[in-house]
């Protein structure tokens with residue numbers, strides 16, 4: 329059976345950020361994984377170029393819209409090429425074949441009676457290209473998604489009979505509980521549909537930068553609504569309405585989207601497909617947001633991290649590894665350089681890199697780099713069995729996009745290898761004249777590394793090619809079959825020494841967001857000292873130490889019902905029991921982004937009650953007009969470490 333994997337198509341109103349890179353990495357990983365297994369796989373990405381938002385961005389940049397779209401679209405394509413994203417097609421919604429396909433789809437839906445003409449009056453958010461009802465608006469005016477002002481727009485419009493598909497959609501969700509993954513996201517979609525679907529306005533007359541009406545309908549005033557235009561890319565890319573050449577890949581096996589655009593993909597898109605009599609995708613995989621200091625990263629907030637900058641200093645494949653290992657699929661993740669460096673040093677450099685160095689070193693010393701698997705099963709049956717259990721468990725994680733679990737499990741292989749070396753101490757065996765035993769342990773580890781490289785290949789393609797090269801084999805569908813499916817061992821070969829693959833990173837390699845530096849002069853220092861001495865608010869050091877400040881790790885975090893501000897945390901301060909801390913930080917941090925992060929806690933405050941809940945401490949935080957941020961240790965510290 330063939331596989332079809334898609335990313336959303338990216339708006340061309342700004343350059344790619346870490347969030348976009350994540351969607352692309354996960355889709356690329358899936359595509360590479362399937363291709364290695366030998367599946368006939370098609371991987372699509374591209375850019376979404378129509379609509380008022382793009383028109384306005386072009387105007388702001390004083391460029392003709394098409395020229396502006398060309399430029400930004402190229403920045404995405406170039407970045408993906410630089411990152412060696414293995415897409416089979418990069419679609420642009422300004423491609424002629426796409427426009428023809430969308431028009432064809434419109435005709436089919438119109439002919440079926442699923443599209444009709446009427447008037448629309450509603451509150452329109454230009455930024456989100458979406459109409460909202462009065463009750464959906466915040467404070468009667470603002471967009472519930474992005475918070476910007478909406479405008480009242482009344483226009484003639486064509487409507488898609490979305491309401492007609494309400495029951496069919498609900499039935500589909502029920503019969504296909506894995507349609508939306510992770511399953512925890514399905515409820516919000518189901519509730520939205522159960523709340524009643526209104527027909528969807530699918531054309532606009534208020535701007536012109538869009539796909540025009542099909543000739544057969546002859547209504548030049550209208551252009552297509554961007555979401556109708558954009559969603560169709562997933563089939564026009566396969567030739568829908570034109571060549572049809574790759575339609576055999578439809579339906580998609582998985583369509584990756586961020587949680588903010590899940591509704592479009594899990595409601596509108598399947599309804600359009602039903603209207604076109606096409607099957608629905610197998611899965612919509614909705615991932616969480618990458619946040620910075622707890623806030624969603626977005627171009628409009630200006631808090632974005634450039635994936636190119638990060639990749640330039642830390643390496644693209646390290647970045648892929650970090651992003652796919654750090655967050656459970658579906659949850660939000662905070663991008664922290666510290667966490668990134670820790671994973672490079674402990675997981676890539678120590679666990680994987682050192683294991684490779686060790687066997688290069690040992691095989692060089694003991695057997696002139698020759699590796700022979702002949703005695704592996706004789707001395708290491710236990711390890712081979714354990715390795716096969718891990719290898720057999722991996723596919724299920726990948727099929728659910730749980731890349732963090734997949735990698736966590738995969739890393740068990742390196743523990744098996746390291747433990748075997750410690751337990752069997754080949755250097756002792758060599759001294760005791762048991763060379764075949766010593767060489768069997770080295771060969772065991774070589775096999776572990778070979779199989780692990782195959783399974784890591786989709787995430788770190790070049791790094792694993794280098795490892796495979798050192799182990800004298802090439803990563804391919806054939807070697808996958810031999811070493812993974814048929815569970816064979818490596819044939820006799822000579823290992824090729826390679827330089828360490830993952831140099832340790834001692835200090836952050838990138839400056840954090842630059843802070844404004846005050847202008848420090850001798851005079852300003854003197855003035856500051858003087859004003860300090862005159863200040864009668866000063867305290868003695870002993871008074872300061874009356875406050876017990878400690879480092880803690882957040883173990884659990886949840887929202888407090890009926891409160892917009894409060895989160896309830898369980899914090900490990902190294903004491904017998906976890907401390908419950910109720911903190912007014914919900915507007916700035918999501919509960920899930922706090923789990924497993926460190927905080928600084930005032931630990932000797934009298935317990936207080938907040939909304940009926942006991943709070944046994946207070947978090948240190950700094951707040952200014954830009955918002956609040958938690959004060960955290962710069963490097964991970966043991967829980968309970970005193971601060972001062």
Ligand code: MSP
Pocket residue numbers: 335336337338339346347348350351376558559561584585586587588589616617618619624625626
């Ligand atoms: N053009 C639409 C998608 C149309 S698909 C038929 C769009 N484009 S986007 O450029 O705004 O976003 C593209 C993808 O990036 C979305 O899946 C979105 O969720 C994702 N991300 C944008 N910001 C993000 C983060 N901060 N973190 C993770 N992904 C986020 O929406």
